[in-house]
Amino acid sequence: MPSSAIHPALEGIRLAVFDLDGTLIDSVPDLAAAVDGALCELRLPEVGEAVVRDWVGNGSRKLVERALYAVGAQDRDLDEVHEAFLRHYRQAPCRLTQVYPGVREALEALATRGVTIGLITNKPTAFIAPILESLEIEHYFALTLGGDALPTRKPDPAPLLHLADRLGVAPSACLMVGDSRHDIEAGRRAGFRTLAVPYGYNHGEPVAASEPDVVVESLGELV
Missing domain, CATH: 1.10.150.240 (Putative phosphatase; domain 2)
Known part of the structure; x- marks a missing residue:
């Protein structure tokens, strides 16, 4: 069960948008x-x-x-x-892929609090559903977007703005959660609050260098 105190990164947030590879899963x-x-x-x-x-x-x-x-x-x-x-x-898109520690707990806590959850990845759309279903986390996401869903992909802000519009949430009430500079840039350009995890894939660079609004060691900190 989520704690009664909300993490400061979630204050005023109605839509939390997650990257996939390197943020939710080690693929x-x-x-x-x-x-x-x-x-x-x-x-x-x-x-x-x-x-x-x-x-x-x-x-x-x-x-x-x-x-x-x-x-x-x-x-x-x-x-x-x-x-x-x-x-x-x-x-074999999910033979060795695993969910990172704290991810399931964070998704469950957000859902319990009534925060809408979305997913935006540069991975081709065809792989998203099979992976989420295999890992049994597909039911948390109101909408998912793959890298081939729109003419542009992250770090362009268009996918983020498209998802926020589809779900009827103002960018100022949205949080972009990712592991790379592309996620942070896309979130910033879209007017989202940004949160980064340091354990993912950022081309060998520390994601903190991209100056996200918040860095957490584990998504479990959001519980």
Whole structure:
């Protein structure tokens, strides 16, 4: 059960919008397996999980592009390799992926308090529902947006403003929760309050450098 005292970051907030990868879930093991599977299929060297952690956050196409540059194969057809990645990822998008500690408790506390919950990710839309359902957290989200849902994606504020408008909440009453500079920039440009977690994927940079309004070590602090 949530405590009676509300976290200061939630004061006046009616809509909490979460990033997915690196914020709610650690998806790198499955993403890395799909990247390496695609590279291996095309007889290219594998890159491994450690480096993929620094490449996540700008969508799957950019992830594959970074992998190709890393193995010196930037002349390969990006569309072909990206499709190979998607094929491998579809086969097992949630075999090794896990929810971060404190996430379930935070989502439950927000729902109990009547805060509407949304999700905006740069991950392709097709993967969102299977992952949320597999992890049994899909019922918390009033609306989800993938990176291919609109013409632009984070750090552009358009997805955030679109979701707030759809759910009928003013940006000033919205909170963007993420792990990267892209989440914080998108939130700031949309007029949202911003909250960051330091454990996710931010290209090897501390997310605090992006100057979010609040940083918490775990989303469990919101309970």
